[in-house]
Amino acid sequence: DAKTTQPNSMESNEEEPVHLPCNHSTISGTDYIHWYRQLPSQGPEYVIHGLTSNVNNRMASLAIAEDRKSSTLILHRATLRDAAVYYCILRDRNGGSNYKLTFGKGTLLTVNP
Amino acid sequence: EAGVVQSPRYKIIEKKQPVAFWCNPISGHNTLYWYRQNLGQGPELLIRYENEEAVDDSQLPKDRFSAERLKGVDSTLKIQPAELGDSAVYLCASSRGGSGNTIYFGEGSWLTVV
Numbered sequence: 001d002a003k004t005t006q007p008n009s010m011e012s013n014e015e016e017p018v019h020l021p022c023n024h025s026t027i028s029g030t031d032y033i034h035w036y037r038q039l040p041s042q043g044p045e046y047v048i049h050g051l052t053s054n055v056n057n058r059m060a061s062l063a064i065a066e067d068r069k070s071s072t073l074i075l076h077r078a079t080l081r082d083a084a085v086y087y088c089i090l091r092d093r094n095g096g097s098n099y100k101l102t103f104g105k106g107t108l109l110t111v112n113p
Numbered sequence: 114e115a116g117v118v119q120s121p122r123y124k125i126i127e128k129k130q131p132v133a134f135w136c137n138p139i140s141g142h143n144t145l146y147w148y149r150q151n152l153g154q155g156p157e158l159l160i161r162y163e164n165e166e167a168v169d170d171s172q173l174p175k176d177r178f179s180a181e182r183l184k185g186v187d188s189t190l191k192i193q194p195a196e197l198g199d200s201a202v203y204l205c206a207s208s209r210g211g212s213g214n215t216i217y218f219g220e221g222s223w224l225t226v227v
Contacts, residue, residue, distance in 0.1 A: 032213065041220070042220055042221075043117070043204050043206070043218030043219050043220050043221050044156065044204075044218050045217075045218065046215045046216070046217070085155075087155060091213060093213050099144065099161060099168075099169070100146065100158050100161060100169070100216075101156075101158075101216055102158075103155025103156050103157070104155055105153070105154060105155055106155055
C-alpha cells in the first residue's frame with residue numbers, strides 16, 4: 001500500500017482555520033485520499049475523501065495538490081470538539097486493499113480555547 | 114440510523130482468562146471488520162467478513178484469537194487465553210458491500226489484561 005506522512009502533532013486556536021498536511025509521494029493514479037479522525041475515547045469517523053479535485057463537505061475541505069503528491073485537510077473554524085487524531089489514508093479504488101483502511105499514526109490536533 | 118454497537122465497553126481480566134467482544138453492525142452492512150488499536154498507534158485490521166465469510170484474516174493471531182459472524186450479522190471476537198500484550202482497544206466497523214464504501218466504526222471495547 002502507498003504510504004502517507006503526517007506531522008505527529010499540531011496546535012490551533014479556537015475559531016481559527018487549521019490546515020493539516022499529508023504527503024503521499026508514491027500515490028498511484030487509482031488511489032483515493034481519505035481522511036478519518038478519532039476523537040478521544042471514540043472510534044475513527046469518516047471526514048472526507050477525494051481523487052483529484054478539491055472537495056468540500058459540512059465537516060471540512062480537502063485540497064489536493066496538482067501532482068497529487070500531497071493534500072491538506074482544512075477545518076475552517078476549529079472548535080474544541082475538533083481536537084482529535086486525524087488520519088490521512090490512501091485507498092486504491094481497484095485493488096483489494098480498497099476494502100480496508102490502513103492507518104498510520106496520524107496527526108494529534110490540539111485546539112486551544 | 115443506529116451506528117455500530119459494541120459491548121462490553123470496558124473489560125479488565127487477569128492473564129490466561131478468556132474474553133469475548135460482541136459487535137452489531139449497521140443494518141444492511143455486509144462487510145464487518147475487527148481492528149485492534151494499541152496505545153498511541155493507529156488501528157490495525159484483524160479480520161474482515163463479507164457476510165458470514167472471513168475473507169481476510171491474515172493478521173488474526175489464530176493461536177489465541179477467534180472470530181465468528183453467524184448469519185452474517187452480529188459478530189464475536191474471542192481471545193483465549195489472554196496475555197498482557199493483548200491490552201488494547203478492539204474496534205468493530207462495518208460498511209456496505211463493495212469496494213471503496215465508507216467504513217463506520219463503533220466506540221470500541223477497551224481491554225486491560227492484568
